[in-house]
Amino acid sequence: MTTRADRIESLIREHFAPVRLRVADDSRLHAGHAGASPAGETHYTVLVVSAAFQGQTRIARSRAVHALLDGEFRTGLHALALTLRTPEEQARADGA
Numbered sequence: 004m005t006t007r008a009d010r011i012e013s014l015i016r017e018h019f020a021p022v023r024l025r026v027a028d029d030s031r032l033h034a035g036h037a038g039a040s041p042a043g044e045t046h047y048t049v050l051v052v053s054a055a056f057q058g059q060t061r062i063a064r065s066r067a068v069h070a071l072l073d074g075e076f077r078t079g080l081h082a083l084a085l086t087l088r089t090p091e092e093q094a095r096a097d098g099a
Contacts, residue, residue, distance in 0.1 A: 007044040007075060014071055015051055022090055023052035029084070045081040052093040061087070 005013075008026045015024055027048045049068070056064050064087040072080065088096065 007080060008047065011047065011049065011072060011075060011080075015049070015068070018071055019051055019053040019055045021051050021053040023050065023093065025050040045079060046084075047080070047082070048084040048086075050086045050088075052088050052090055054090060056087055056089050 006028075008028050012024060012026045015021060015026075025048075028044060029046045029048050030044055051068070059067070065085055068083070068085060068087065069076070072083070
């Protein structure tokens with residue numbers, strides 16, 4: 004059985020071909036909050052670094068990821084904290 008994090012990672016890899024990807028399940032940090040489930044798998048922090056974001060606004064990038072993960076939202080995913088960058092933006096963030 005795959006976890007929601009595994010499915011999120013697989014979908015993002017398939018559609019955005021990231022050079023860096025990190026998916027962290029933060030559900031335990033939101034216990035008792037709106038949208039939280041005792042079973043977890045509701046809140047995630049995601050970093051995607053992909054050339055596919057070149058020329059897109061932050062809103063367009065976020066919309067694309069949310070659309071991709073629509074099925075997960077319909078089955079219990081409640082919140083994503085997204086960092087979506089091009090490789091050049093990530094290099095600047097890393098101080099290179």
